[in-house]
Each structure stands twice: as structure tokens, then as C-alpha cells.
Amino acid sequence: MSPLDMSPDLDPRDRGGEQQPLLIVRDLRRHFPIKGAGGRAVKAVDGVSFDVRKGEILGVVGESGCGKSTLARLLLHLIRPDAGELVFDGDQVDAPRGITVAALRRQAQMVFQDSYSSLNPRMPVRDSVAFGPFVQGEPKAKAREIARDMLAKVGLNPDQFGPRYPHELSGGQKQRVNVARALATNPRMVILDEPVSALDKSVEAQVLNLLRALKRQFNLTYVFISHDMNVVRYISDRVLVMYLGKIVELGPVDEIFSHPRHPYTRALLASRPSMDPARRMEEPPVTGDPPNPIDPPSGCRFRTRCAYSEPLCATSEPALSAMGGGHIAACHMLDPASGHSAAGAMS
Numbered sequence: 001m002s003p004l005d006m007s008p009d010l011d012p013r014d015r016g017g018e019q020q021p022l023l024i025v026r027d028l029r030r031h032f033p034i035k036g037a038g039g040r041a042v043k044a045v046d047g048v049s050f051d052v053r054k055g056e057i058l059g060v061v062g063e064s065g066c067g068k069s070t071l072a073r074l075l076l077h078l079i080r081p082d083a084g085e086l087v088f089d090g091d092q093v094d095a096p097r098g099i100t101v102a103a104l105r106r107q108a109q110m111v112f113q114d115s116y117s118s119l120n121p122r123m124p125v126r127d128s129v130a131f132g133p134f135v136q137g138e139p140k141a142k143a144r145e146i147a148r149d150m151l152a153k154v155g156l157n158p159d160q161f162g163p164r165y166p167h168e169l170s171g172g173q174k175q176r177v178n179v180a181r182a183l184a185t186n187p188r189m190v191i192l193d194e195p196v197s198a199l200d201k202s203v204e205a206q207v208l209n210l211l212r213a214l215k216r217q218f219n220l221t222y223v224f225i226s227h228d229m230n231v232v233r234y235i236s237d238r239v240l241v242m243y244l245g246k247i248v249e250l251g252p253v254d255e256i257f258s259h260p261r262h263p264y265t266r267a268l269l270a271s272r273p274s275m276d277p278a279r280r281m282e283e284p285p286v287t288g289d290p291p292n293p294i295d296p297p298s299g300c301r302f303r304t305r306c307a308y309s310e311p312l313c314a315t316s317e318p319a320l321s322a323m324g325g326g327h328i329a330a331c332h333m334l335d336p337a338s339g340h341s342a343a344g345a346m347s
Helices: 068-075 101-107 125-135 140-153 171-183 201-218 229-235 253-258 263-270 311-315
Strands: 023-033 041-052 057-061 083-088 108-111 189-193 221-225 238-243 246-252 320-322 328-330
Touching (some): 023 068, 246 253, 246 263
Parallel strands (some): 189 221
Antiparallel strands (some): 246 328
16 A cells, blocks of 8 residues: 555554654754854744644744744754754654654655745656655665655645646646645645745635645644744644744744733734725834844843833743643733832733
């Protein structure tokens, strides 16, 4: 039986059962040194910890430059972390008694933001999709058979689109090819980095519905990265909010959208455009640009743009506080013992 035909409930690769997270991330860090800057570095991802549960869609949101795409590449070791630990279904990644990076990539794949540049312009679509299975040991004929099957599953006629080159496809068609290529290796987890940001709204909806259908069909786990809060609300089970390389809030999607606890999350939600003319936005929900990641603010990194900032916020970095139901956020106002004048007001 082909791996693509295997029942998702009988995946022999599931070692730890449903209760064990598929991916555990602990204190992941990646700083990019700057030449001629006296040893200073861009703190792209700076101590990030979270779990990805089996079968869920974890949405990752934040402004441009907050570290979302760097985090995605760290999860697959496309960029090597400076520090931290990745555990995939109970096995530590790139550790003596764990699993290798190559073994991780056999079970996790990525769909990149730029659908055109991630495809080889000199390779027909069918060969791009078949390349992964072929590299992983499938005979060429079998790899092409898998490619045909996956193109059909993402809504592209393999006879019509298989011989085409990337420049002959629309943006939505290229992104479908990228999804097919990611799924051709039969992964358990797919990381999607802004997969619909370059598409118009009608095509965006089609691709989102396709991703949800494929998740159910193959029992996949998604890490879905986006700056569009409405897209994240539609597709995610939980939401992780990043700001300047740090996690500021994490929780169930309904809880995040109905009861956001961090001022930055509230600002992101308030920035969504409204179709109601009576709710026209007169003032920006947050002012100023994000600080320089080379020299982030002391204490709370959001304090330079936060309306509730106090001297405490500059001297002490807030810890992630648990509020029940798996909802956590990092703000001094959520800790009654922090000393902030509004402590407990947002709890």
C-alpha cells in the first residue's frame, strides 16, 4: 500500500500517542551577527518556547520583522539555532540519541511564502513534485506516480499542468504546486510561511479550504504563519503572537480573539479593517515602528509603544502568565504581584 493511501489513524510513525506533542520547542534562539558592528547581532528569535500538538493548526502572527519566518526555518533546521532544543515526537533533533535533521525533514515539510522563487524555473511541475520522493529513495516511475496523485489532490489536472513550467502558472496554481510538493513526501507536519499573502481574496479562500481538506485527509499538523488576523482566525486552533523575537501571547483561537490579554495582541486585532462605516478607524491602534532588533528595549520589548507602560516595564521583563485553558501572556498587568499600578486589570 502506498503511504498516500494509508489510513491516517494507523500512522506507524506515531511513537508517543495523541497526548505527546508532535513538536516541543524550548528556548530557541537565533541571533545574526552584523559585520563591523562590534559584536552586535540582530536578535531575530530570542528564547522562544512552545508545543505543537498532534493534528492541530497553530497560527503564528505578528508584524513584519518579528521573527516569524526565521522561526519557521529554525523548526526545520534550514537555519541552525544558536541555542535551544527541538523535540519531534519524543526524539530530540540533531542530538546523539535523537533523530537527525534528515529524519526530521522526512516527517516535516515547508511551503514557502514566495511561490515562484521556491520552484525551479527550469523544471516541469511534475518533476518538482516528484523530486522529494525520488530523493528519499522512491524509483523515478513511482515518484512520478506520487506526483500525479498529489497534483490531482490539490486540484490540478496532472496531464494538463504536469508538463508546464512555473512561469506558465498563476499565483494560486504555483502555490497549489508547492503544497503538492510538500505533501508528496508524506509528512506529518507542514510549516506554511505566509502561504496566501500574495493571492487575491477569491484564490486565497480556495487555497485555505484546500489546506483544511488536505489536513483532514492526511491527518496533518500545521504551523501556519501569517500577518492576516482574519486568515489566522479562520484556519487556526491555537494562536501564537510574536513581537520582536519573543512570544507575548499564546492560547486557543476563540479565547485570543474574544479575550486578548496582551496590549500588542489587542492592537493587532484593532488594526483589522472593518466593513462597517460606523466603525471607521480614526486613530491607529498602535503608533510607531517596532524597535531595532539589534538593540531591543530593556524589560518589556513592547513598552516603547504601549499606552500602559510604567518604569517597571523598563527594568523587568514580564514572564508568561497562565490564565487557564492553555491561555498565557507576558504582561506585568497580568501579574498581581508585579507592582504595576494596573496589575490584575487585564486578568
